[in-house]
Amino acid sequence: MDFSSFLTSLMTSFIIFVVLMFLFTWLSRREGNEVVYYPNRILKGMDPYEGSRRHTRNPFAWISEAMSSTEADVINMSGVDSAVYFVFLSTVLGILFLSGLVLLPILLPVAATDPGVKFDNTTSKGAFNELDRLSMGHVQENSLRLWAFIVATYWVSVVTYFLLWKAYKHVCKLRAVALMSPEVKAEQFAILVRDVPPAKGETRKEQVDSYFQSIYPDTFYRSMVVTDNNKVNKIYAELEGYKKKLARAEAIYVESKKENPEGIRPTHKTGCLGLIGSQVDSIEYYNEKINETIPILAAEQKITIREKQLPAALVFFTNRVTAASASQSLHAPFVDRWTVLDAPESCQLLRNNLHKGFYQRLIRQYIIYFIVFLTIFFYMIPIGLISAFTTLDNLRKLLPFLKPIVEQRAIKTVLEAYLPQVALIVFLALLPKFLLFLSKAEGIPSESHATRAASGKYFYFSVLNVFIGVTIGGTLFDSLKSIEKDPNSIITVLASSLPGNATFFLTFVALKFFVGYGLELSRVVPLILFHLKRKYMCKTEAEIKEAWAPGDVGYATKVPNDLLIITIVLCYSVIAPVIIPFGVLYFGLGWLVLRNQVLNVYVPTYESNGQWWPHMYTRIIAALTLYQVTMLGYFGVKMFIYTAVLIPLPIISFIFVFICQKKFYRFFQSSALEVASRDLKELPNLERVYRSYLPPSLCDEKHEDEKFEKREDHRLDDALNQASRTISSV
Amino acid sequence: MDFSSFLTSLMTSFIIFVVLMFLFTWLSRREGNEVVYYPNRILKGMDPYEGSRRHTRNPFAWISEAMSSTEADVINMSGVDSAVYFVFLSTVLGILFLSGLVLLPILLPVAATDPGVKFDNTTSKGAFNELDRLSMGHVQENSLRLWAFIVATYWVSVVTYFLLWKAYKHVCKLRAVALMSPEVKAEQFAILVRDVPPAKGETRKEQVDSYFQSIYPDTFYRSMVVTDNNKVNKIYAELEGYKKKLARAEAIYVESKKENPEGIRPTHKTGCLGLIGSQVDSIEYYNEKINETIPILAAEQKITIREKQLPAALVFFTNRVTAASASQSLHAPFVDRWTVLDAPESCQLLRNNLHKGFYQRLIRQYIIYFIVFLTIFFYMIPIGLISAFTTLDNLRKLLPFLKPIVEQRAIKTVLEAYLPQVALIVFLALLPKFLLFLSKAEGIPSESHATRAASGKYFYFSVLNVFIGVTIGGTLFDSLKSIEKDPNSIITVLASSLPGNATFFLTFVALKFFVGYGLELSRVVPLILFHLKRKYMCKTEAEIKEAWAPGDVGYATKVPNDLLIITIVLCYSVIAPVIIPFGVLYFGLGWLVLRNQVLNVYVPTYESNGQWWPHMYTRIIAALTLYQVTMLGYFGVKMFIYTAVLIPLPIISFIFVFICQKKFYRFFQSSALEVASRDLKELPNLERVYRSYLPPSLCDEKHEDEKFEKREDHRLDDALNQASRTISSV
Incomplete structure (x- = not known):
């Protein structure tokens, strides 16, 4: 690809984005579309066209709206998790902006004015000369000018440390504010108890009750034993x-x-x-x-509640401090009995996982890590097999009725060319779902935790395959051979392949942000689907509502994608600083578009109070460390004799992670008592707290008020006292 | 050393032991010596010569007494820590006994009947042929007989896993019983709070009180702020x-x-x-x-209490569950503020460490790890320097008044020969104290924890220097050269040097147990010191009591020494199974002698409720893994082509440790609530609990009963309310 074709592709993407943005302006103001463009506002009972928004014909109105919204607005409309996502976006934006501010004016002239190495040697195929002049690849070996690049490497790292530290503190504050809110949140009064040991001669319910009654005589409210609800x-x-x-x-x-x-x-x-x-x-x-x-x-x-009790339970307390403290304390001398943790929200409880035993969870976890490892490194094998199996000859043999179609020349050519790609595309489309399925199979008790686990796996997949794969890519087998000879050479191989691929990733990032965000903003696909459904399928109000239900923001794939971009941009930031403006554009545009979507469109289904953050943080730091190690390798390739001055960087990163995790991380695992001890605005209605955790299939049809009376009656019944109390209270 | 000189040295040691045992029988029954031989019984107010013990002239009476004592006796007389030490001894004894039971009858004939390799090749200098015939070194390379040794390697490992698992469970039970005891133990009502953040406009005392009052409104009793007590x-x-x-x-x-x-x-x-x-x-x-x-x-x-408050405090609660739960809970969102942990007993509180800040502790810890690393690997350098400096010529120059002594030929020869050794001996004698000093400097808050930390360091020192050092020893520089060439060869070098050194360690173990335990039992040195002191120095009763005060068992050096012996015996168990009976004798005799000493002599100064165990456990497993890796190397040296069947062993060890630590370890860090919630036999006297933590220098001279009244008076005084309350309650 030469420079002009790069510009062409860039311009095309930009035009697509502008077209989609005008489409959004036009479509969002048409009657009947407000449920597609403002569902979050509608569901919150707000006027979708607040103020004069509807009548402005200004296609940039949404931008000024997004810019003027505050963090408090985001928390109100979409919860702490979304606010944390914006902290993440603005931190990354800040890192790239501050890096660019120093790197662009210094490194570009330094590189461009260098007498330079012969172009033929440095540019691999697919790179173009105009941009290559501006990159570190253009500087001569062991030139003193490389000192500027060393300083730049440090600058990027320091900026990252500084902004990450500030962000971590800020997110801690957000989480603390959310957890100390005077609203009664059911999950703050409950803990999840797993691995209840086998009982002798009493029901699980009796066992759990008497156990917690004796430890918390004053603050124990009641328990809800998890049951096998499949039937x-x-x-x-x-x-x-x-x-x-x-x-x-x-x-x-x-x-x-x-x-x-x-x-x-x-x-x-x-x-x-x-x-x-x-x-x-x-x-x-x-x-x-x-x-x-x-x-x-x-x-x-009745049968479920009485006879299908499983060795797990939710235990409710009369105040938040006891619940927070109980979820952090060891209850039984053996850790594999009576394990406790913070109760997740009722809606994100993965009820089928709760009763899984301690060792089962451990074993499942390691098996799944192994499967993920295989998936990441060997996913090409099954895809290869599938494409080998689905050659035309095989298809003809196995599915003879396809013969007339397959015989046609045009179709034949297309099929032969694209069958493997189709297999790959299907695989990549199904991958996030597959990883989420795997994460849930680990025995994780909450949806949000499973999502984070899946997102982590997806991140490793994309960094390893997209970034490192493409970089070493073309010359993969040659590289493997040289790595085999000397395992330490992997960094050198990676480093020396980087500059040649800079342009590929420039295009990748550019396409990603213009087209991707254009589609996101204009919501063309959901709009079409909604209109089709309304016209041909929906008959009742409930069905129509279901058709426009906006769903979740989908951080599970959004975050790893963003993290991949950070990894790419960071790794190239010093080698080819021209990538930085593209990174800034990607995250700037992302911030704007997502701000609009979060405020108006998506409705979060659960809230983890910012537990996303340590996940993002770790991966940003991982990207930074990859960048630092790559730079070490690349300066080595450049034969720079002072390369060793970079060695402290990965060590500093390590210390930084260590201190950050030590100082902040525990608060993201469990609530601090100081926070939980804040006053509530009203006395909690514990009966309501308890009922909010009942699975819908176990709520009976009768009116709630009857319950209390019924339970009182049943108390007289001695024989079935325990079981019937449970039933009637359900 | 040939076989007869080995036997001679063995017999000599044995005779010394028998002589010392008779000495013990005779001395312990003489009038006035009971304070040396039964101080623990005397201090507990028991008759030192219970029953007819005094009148039996049977020198083995103490053995039957030790054998018939139960674990409950040990706990009564010397606490849980001593009981755990005996669990450790009997576990190791069990491991070696069961190993010997299978290894001796199988491996000795297998090795002895092998046609064998030429003796000259396998025996390094210092080994002797009679025993060499019985070792694995005698079996031919790649012989099928090596399968027996492979099976033996597995057998030792399996026995170790099994007994360690049982022991860990048993120790857990001991700890649980101790923690759930109905006695009121002050430390179970308190937590230690460190890193109190800087306060604005209030004293530390007010700050701590209001903080915990708001989190624990019902169960907070009062707090004691740590003060700077130096003056x-x-x-x-x-x-x-x-x-x-x-x-x-x-x-x-x-x-x-x-x-x-x-x-x-x-x-x-x-x-x-x-x-x-x-x-x-x-x-x-x-x-x-x-x-x-x-x-x-x-x-x-008064000044200290009012003006020298430090950012740490002891906080007292009205019940054990709250204290146990509070010590495990995160209190402030930032982990570096308001850190909490279980309060150690008052007597083992290292008060000077309590106020050290979070990061200071972290930094101190790593600096000290680094110093210990230097000490372990380079301790020979300062000793070498000292001996170089203290050559006779230098001495003569620096200390001219020594000249007439140094000039004498005999003294000169002796000094020249022994000065370096003296330096080494002084170093080794001071090492445990130095390591304890270092461990305390880490900022550890309790004496028992610091002791364990020092003991761990001492273990690494002895394994690395005594065991690995002596083994590779003789050919150290040659070995280093070959290790430099190929870093993986360290195992092979270690393994191939093992058999030659078997006899050295046989002698080492034998000497250690006969002479060491003989001295321990007969208490000759303390006896002489006591009689000397009583005769020439002691005037008052208190001074005499001080002269016979038996002190602690000194697990800090005992445990690492025992662990060193285990490491040696395990590593040689398959290579030269004749070492096993010596190991059994060492731990059997140790069990008997220590049982007597613990029941009658030593008085523990503190109680950690079995926290020694995970420490011992980890190091036994480390010894086992070293053994397994060494065997892998040694089978490799023997050119045995099926060596690979041993590879699972270290992996199994790893999994075993992982599961054990996961299941049991947390209970040793903090108390389980289930255990703490057991009923007490009386309502705790919280005032007494509180007062037990006052440092003696802050207790005033007046009678205790006055206090309560005094405090009531002071409450009226508004101006100095807070400070004066503190003072009067002290």
């Missing part, structure tokens, strides 16, 4: 399905009355997919089914 | 010195009355060392001094 969930899902279908059938019936005053009662066939079986009246049929299922559900609920 | 301690020590001297002078006066009814009032000179200055009447003089010092002390106490 009851299935019945509940069935019931909910019937209810939905009944509502749909009724809506169709009402609709039909508009044309025909009598209306046509909808019918369907009861067999597979509604294609076979006897024709029935849908409304009657579903009503009947619902009436059939309700008692079955009630019976199963 | 008050000095005055207190002066006062105590005068009191002692007064008592001594009075005793001399009373004594003199026996001969002369008037008595001679003792006098002394007031100047340096009582040699110069004016002659005064001692009793009058000291009385005067005491009366002078008491008000000075009282004034200094």
Whole structure:
């Protein structure tokens, strides 16, 4: 690629972005689209077109809005996790901006005015000369000018340390404020207890109650034993399905009355997919089914609560300090019994994981680390196998009915060329889901933790495969050979391949931000999907609402992608400083677009009070260390005899991580008592706290108020006292 | 050394032991010696010669007594720490016994009947042929007989895992029982708070009180701020010195009355060392001094409490569960503020370390690790310098008055030969004290923890220098050269040097147990010292008591020595199984002798409730891993092609450690709430709990009962309320 084609691709991307931005301005103001562009505001009961927003035709209005919003707005609209994401974005933006401020005016002239090495030697294929003049590759070996690059390497590191330290402190404050909020949050009154040891002659419920009653005689409220809900969930899902279908059938019936005053009662066939079986009246049929299922559900609920208790429980306390302190304390002398931790929010509890035993969790974790390791390093093998297997000849043999299509020349060519790529694309699209599945299989008890674990795995995958893979890429096998000879040479190989690939990554970053953020902002895909669904599928209000439900921000893939960009930009920052403005643009634009999306569109499904931060922090520092080691290698390649002055850098990074984690990290694992001891604005309604943790499938249909009376009655019943108390309170 | 000289040295040691044992039997039954042989019983108010012990002339009576004592006896007489030491001894004994049971009957015949390699090749100088026939060195290279040794290697490992697991569980139980004891132990009601952040406009005391009052409104009792006691301690020590001297002078006066009814009032000179200055009447003089010092002390106490408060405190709670839970919980969002931990017993509190800041502790720790590293690896350098400096020529120049002595031929020869050795011996004798000093300088808050830290350092020193040093020893420089060429060869070098040194270590172990334990049992040195002191120095009862005070068991040096023996015996167990019986004898005899000493002699000064165990456990496992790695190397030296079957062993060890530490270790760091929640036999007297933590120099002279009234009075005083309350309660 030469310079002009690079500019062309850059311009194309930019134009796409501008077009998408105008599309957004136009579409977001059209009637009926507000549920796609402002769902978060609508769900929070706010006017989607606040003020005169609707009437401005200014396509940049959203920018000034995003700029003028404060951190408090973000926390109000989208929670602490989103605020932490913006701290992350602005920290990275700050790092790149401050680096660029010093590096661009100093390094570019230093590199450009160097007599330079012969171009033919330094540029690998695919690089272009105009930019190469501006990079470190252009400076002669062991030139004194390299001192400027050494200083630059230090400057970038120092800026990173400084801003990360400030950010960590700031996030700590955000988390503290969230945790000391005077609102009653159910999860602050509960702890999660796992590995309840086998009991003799008493139910789990009795066992848990008596255990915690004796340790916390004054502050123990009650416990909720985790049950095996698989069967009851299935019945509940069935019931909910019937209810939905009944509502749909009724809506169709009402609709039909508009044309025909009598209306046509909808019918369907009861067999597979509604294609076979006897024709029935849908409304009657579903009503009947619902009436059939309700008692079955009630019976199963009773059995579940009484007989399917698992060795895990949620324990509720009457105040926050005790809960916070209990979640941090060792309860039994053996750590593999009565393990405790902070209760996650009810909505993010992975209930199927709670009862998994201590050693099972350990073993699962290591098995999954091993699978992830295999996935990261050998994912090409199954894809290769699949593409080998799906050659046209094989397809023809196995699926003979495809023969007429496959025989055609044009299709044949296309298929042969793209089948392996298709396999790769499918794999990459499914990867985040696969990693999330793996992380959940580790036995992690909360959704947010599983998401972070998956995001971490995805980060390692992308850094190893995209960055290091592409960099060493072209000459992979040659490189492997030389690495085999001398394992220490991996840094040199990586370092010497870097400059040649600078332009590839420039294009990559540019494409990523212009096209990606354009699509994000304009929400073209969700808009089309929503209109299609509304027109052809949705009959009831609930279905329409479901069609525009905006979902989560999706930090699980957003964060590792951002981290990959940081890694790339940091690693190239000194070698080819021209990449820095692109990095600044990426994170600046990201900040603006995401600010708009977070305030208006996405609705977070859970809140981890900033536990994302240590995850991001560690990976930024990992990127920084990779950068420092790469620079060590690259200065070595440049035969610079003072390269050793860079050796302190990775050591400083290590000390910095050590101190930061030591000082800040524990607060992200559990709540500080000082914070939890703040006053609440009202006495907590503990019954409500307790009920918020009931799985929906175990909530019965009757009115809540009845419960209290019912429980009192049951207390008289001695024989089944314990079990029945549990049931009635559920 | 040939076989007969080995036997001679063995027999000599054995005879020394038997002589010392008879000496013990005879001496321990003589009038006036009971304070040397049964001080622990006397201090506990028991009859030193319980039953008919005194009248038996059976020299083995102490053995049957030791054998019949139970673990409960040990805990009663000497605490949990001693019981844990016996668990350690019996576990090691079990490991060696079970190993020997299988290894001796199998490996000795296998080795002895092998056609064998030429003796000249395998035996290094100093080894002897008779024993060499019985070792693995005698088996031919790549012989199938080596399979027996492979199996043996596995057997020793499996036995170790099994017994260590059982022991860890048992120690956990001991600790749990100790912690759940219904006795009121002051340290279970307190936590130690460090890194109190700087306060604005309030005293430390107010700050600590209000902080914990707000977190624990119901269970906070009161706090004791750590003060800078250096000056008050000095005055207190002066006062105590005068009191002692007064008592001594009075005793001399009373004594003199026996001969002369008037008595001679003792006098002394007031100047340096009582040699110069004016002659005064001692009793009058000291009385005067005491009366002078008491008000000075009282004034200094007030100043200390009011003005010398440091950023650390002891906080007392009204129940054990809250204290146990508080010591494990994060209190402030930043980990470097308000750090908490379990309060150690008052007597083992290192008060000078408490106020050291978070980062200061971190930095001190790493600096001291570095110093220890230097000490371990380069201790020969200063010793070499000292011996070079103290050559006779130098001595003559620097200390000319020594000239006539040094000139004599005999003395000259001896000095020249032994000066370096003397330097080494002095160094080795001072090393444990030096390491304890270093460990205390790390900022560790309790004596027992510092002792463990010093013991760990001593273990690494002895394993690296004695074991590995002696093994590679003779050919050290050759070895270093080959290690330099190929760093991986260190294992091979170690392994191939092992067999030649087997006999050295056999002698080492044998000497160690016969002579060492004989001296330990007979207590010849303390006995002589006691009689000398009583005759020539002691005048008062208190001084006599001080003269026979038995002191601590001294686990700080005992444990690393035992661990060194385990390391040696384990490493040789398969190579030269004849070492196993010696190991069994060492630990068996050690068990018997120490049992006697612990029950009758030593008085522990503090109790850590078994925190020694994880320390011992880790090092036994480290010894096992060293053994496994050495065996891997040695089988490699033997060109055995199936050596690889041993590779799983170190991995299994690693997993074993991981699981053990995960399951058990946390309970040794802090108390489990389940344990702390057991009922007490009486309501705790919190005032007494609080007072037990007052340093003696801050306790005033008046009667305790007055305090309560005094405090009530002071409460009325508004102006100085806070400070005066503190003072009056002290």
